Amino acid sequence: MMAEEAVRTRPVQIIGPRETLGVWLKDLWLYRNALLALCARDIRGKYKQTSLGVAWALIQPLVQVGLFTLVFRGVARVQTPVAYAVFVLAALLPFNLFQQIVATGTPSFVSAQGIVTKVYFPRLYTVLASTAAPLVSAVISLSVLIIAMIWFGVVPSPMVVVGIPMLLGALLLAIGVASFLGAINARFRDIQHALPLIMTVFMYVSPVLYPLEIMPPRLRPLALLNPVTGLVEGFRAAITGITPYSWNLAWGSLGVSVVVFIVGVCIFERAQARLIDVL
Amino acid sequence: MNTAIRAEGLSKAYTIRVPQPDGSTRRIQKHALRDVSFEVSEGEVLGIVGRNGAGKSTLLKILSRITAPTRGRVTVYGSVASLLEVGTGMHPEMTGRENIFLNGALLGMSKKDIVKQLDEIVEFAGVAEYIDTPIKRYSSGMKLRLAFAVAAHLSADVMIVDEVLAVGDAEFQAKCLNVMRDGTKAGRTTLFVSHNMAAVENLCSRVMWIEEGRISKIGTPEEVFREYLAGTASGKVSLDTDLQAIHTVSDLPVQFTSLSVSGTDGSILLQGDDILIDIEIRVVQRVLGVKFFVRISTIENYPVAAMSSTDYLREWDLDPGMYKLTIKLSSVRLLPRMHKLSLYSYTQWNSEIIEERPDILKFQVLESDILGTGRPIRADRGVTWIPADFDLKQSNGKSA
Numbered sequence: 220m221m222a223e224e225a226v227r228t229r230p231v232q233i234i235g236p237r238e239t240l241g242v243w244l245k246d247l248w249l250y251r252n253a254l255l256a257l258c259a260r261d262i263r264g265k266y267k268q269t270s271l272g273v274a275w276a277l278i279q280p281l282v283q284v285g286l287f288t289l290v291f292r293g294v295a296r297v298q299t300p301v302a303y304a305v306f307v308l309a310a311l312l313p314f315n316l317f318q319q320i321v322a323t324g325t326p327s328f329v330s331a332q333g334i335v336t337k338v339y340f341p342r343l344y345t346v347l348a349s350t351a352a353p354l355v356s357a358v359i360s361l362s363v364l365i366i367a368m369i370w371f372g373v374v375p376s377p378m379v380v381v382g383i384p385m386l387l388g389a390l391l392l393a394i395g396v397a398s399f400l401g402a403i404n405a406r407f408r409d410i411q412h413a414l415p416l417i418m419t420v421f422m423y424v425s426p427v428l429y430p431l432e433i434m435p436p437r438l439r440p441l442a443l444l445n446p447v448t449g450l451v452e453g454f455r456a457a458i459t460g461i462t463p464y465s466w467n468l469a470w471g472s473l474g475v476s477v478v479v480f481i482v483g484v485c486i487f488e489r490a491q492a493r494l495i496d497v498l
Numbered sequence: 499m500n501t502a503i504r505a506e507g508l509s510k511a512y513t514i515r516v517p518q519p520d521g522s523t524r525r526i527q528k529h530a531l532r533d534v535s536f537e538v539s540e541g542e543v544l545g546i547v548g549r550n551g552a553g554k555s556t557l558l559k560i561l562s563r564i565t566a567p568t569r570g571r572v573t574v575y576g577s578v579a580s581l582l583e584v585g586t587g588m589h590p591e592m593t594g595r596e597n598i599f600l601n602g603a604l605l606g607m608s609k610k611d612i613v614k615q616l617d618e619i620v621e622f623a624g625v626a627e628y629i630d631t632p633i634k635r636y637s638s639g640m641k642l643r644l645a646f647a648v649a650a651h652l653s654a655d656v657m658i659v660d661e662v663l664a665v666g667d668a669e670f671q672a673k674c675l676n677v678m679r680d681g682t683k684a685g686r687t688t689l690f691v692s693h694n695m696a697a698v699e700n701l702c703s704r705v706m707w708i709e710e711g712r713i714s715k716i717g718t719p720e721e722v723f724r725e726y727l728a729g730t731a732s733g734k735v736s737l738d739t740d741l742q743a744i745h746t747v748s749d750l751p752v753q754f755t756s757l758s759v760s761g762t763d764g765s766i767l768l769q770g771d772d773i774l775i776d777i778e779i780r781v782v783q784r785v786l787g788v789k790f791f792v793r794i795s796t797i798e799n800y801p802v803a804a805m806s807s808t809d810y811l812r813e814w815d816l817d818p819g820m821y822k823l824t825i826k827l828s829s830v831r832l833l834p835r836m837h838k839l840s841l842y843s844y845t846q847w848n849s850e851i852i853e854e855r856p857d858i859l860k861f862q863v864l865e866s867d868i869l870g871t872g873r874p875i876r877a878d879r880g881v882t883w884i885p886a887d888f889d890l891k892q893s894n895g896k897s898a
Contacts, residue, residue: 229575229576229577229655230575230576230577231573231574231575232573232574232578233571233572233573233574234560234561234563234566234567234571234572234573234574235566235567235570235571235572236566236567236568236569236570236571237566238566250606252603252606252607252608252609253603253604253606255603256587256599256600256602256603256604257587257604259596259599259600260587260589260592260600263589263591263592263596264589264591264592267591267592267632268591268632333586333587334586334587334604335564336559336564337564337582337583337586338562338564338580338582338586338587338604338605338606339562339563339564339580340604492565492566495564495565496512496565
């Protein structure tokens with residue numbers, strides 16, 4: 220009798236062909252230590268044996284802004300409602316967050332094969348862990364943005380808190396896209412090679428470096444299909460107080476991001492169980 | 499006894515794409531496991547043996563939740579820690595300390611656990627001086643010790659351990675075995691896969707032999723190994739030889755008609771087993787002063803030992819008829835390798851050989867835990883081995 224009772228107090232784990240949603244959610248919480256460790260590994264590993272360390276996360280946006288200001292403001296004479304540096308920094312923050320997560324998250328499952336074939340934790344962690352370093356960069360970019368706003372005397376709009384859901388949207392969208400692409404990448408490593416190219420194109424077709432208004436009207440619907448457009452526009456408008464192309468577009472993009480996140484994660488989860496055997 | 503693990507009808511099928519001559523690919527299903535069911539009781543130490551590709555790794559991966567079974571299910575009672583590799587996830591650029599936390603967390607330890615045991619882990623690994631140095635500066639031995647130190651401090655109700663001991667030098671392996679033994683003594687349920695028979699025999703209370711995805715046999719280490727080793731000993735060696743068939747037409751007065759060599763129990767020989775040689779002899783005419791001589795040599799023809807009945811002042815006067823000669827070799831110190839056996843019979847001061855059977859039979863001596871250390875004495879030591887007692891004292895007479 221006593222023995223029977225002892226059995227009941229121990230956790231019981233059932234391993235079968237399929238795991239339930241409940242188990243999946245429980246595991247996401249149960250194995251959180253592994254996620255934190257993977258995040259630390261990503262951040263620490265990234266700047267080890269660099270003399271400048273995390274300062275690189277500062278240098279990147281500064282150089283980007285300097286270069287883009289030179290080209291778009293100095294050469295192309297693009298007109299913006301606020302100082303170009305602030306205009307572009309406010310867009311680069313959500314865009315870089317999105318771009319960096321997709322870039323590192325997509326190959327993360329494949330590059331973690333040495334780990335995921337030897338220990339168990341929710342495989343989605345490989346993608347989630349690759350958000351850590353980009354999030355650190357985003358925080359650093361934010362401080363650069365704040366300094367730039369003070370310097371150029373840009374007063375934040377009363378809607379500044381809307382920036383948070385917009386950033387969250389970029390995060391969810393990126394996780395969704397990285398999960399989806401990551402699942403394909405496990406079979407076709409082509410994705411890994413095409414990705415940097417796609418991302419560069421993506422930046423130029425999104426209204427990051429220029430206002431959406433200067434885009435030829437014929438091309439505009441294309442830009443609107445891209446959920447990054449709404450998020451970038453929305454974030455920039457919220458922070459700098461300029462009038463966005465459309466608030467509806469921003470909120471719509473946020474909705475799309477949530478859907479992409481859910482669909483992407485579902486596809487990843489369905490695929491990973493089979494992919495683990497072919498990694 | 500409470501059940502710790504219950505596996506019911508576990509099957510795992512992999513789909514493999516096979517390229518066809520016409521350029522297309524055909525998908526075939528390969529079963530790594532077929533309908534495997536077993537139970538492990540709490541505190542039991544189950545060894546899993548089997549050839550490469552037999553399905554051992556797949557089973558461990560299912561139990562560790564790395565891959566899901568195609569059919570069937572496993573119920574595990576209690577927390578599980580699985581150790582399929584040491585040092586999983588360790589990052590070369592990170593310091594020893596950082597890697598302890600990283601590896602520990604991936605293996606399922608909580609941060610609190612690691613902090614509490616950090617000093618012990620560092621001491622166990624013997625890397626205290628270098629704990630804040632990136633591990634890429636470590637020697638491979640140091641890295642291994644660090645990795646194992648973390649693993650050794652894992653604690654869970656059920657431990658799943660794979661071949662971890664296959665790496666590292668002898669001293670390190672002994673250390674690993676000791677840690678495993680401590681864990682099993684503490685009543686931890688353990689599943690242990692290894693090719694090291696001696697280690698399995700030493701640690702496990704029960705052994706499961708997997709062959710082609712199925713459980714071939716499950717039982718005590720002795721039971722399973724006798725059968726397992728008989729099947730996997732290098733080359734198919736029949737220890738029974740019927741000499742009738744190969745006996746040339748002979749007018750010799752003494753003829754060996756059949757020969758068998760066996761260990762003290764069963765048909766295989768483990769290192770340290772006594773050896774029984776049974777010979778059937780037909781005598782066709784009366785012979786006086788018959789002596790027997792048996793020689794064991796390595797497969798490379800290096801003589802190891804020869805035993806003659808004259809050494810024991812034994813000789814026989816034989817009348818025609820059938821006889822059975824049994825030679826029992828005790829305190830045998832053969833090394834685990836293939837050996838050859840030669841048999842002779844002669845009379846009268848070695849002058850007249852009346853029957854000779856050089857290299858009539860080959861037999862394999864198999865590794866065993868002869869010294870009780872979990873490690874066999876390997877064949878590369880020489881042709882034989884001698885028990886030794888190592889004792890070191892300080893000059894003042896105190897034990898070191």
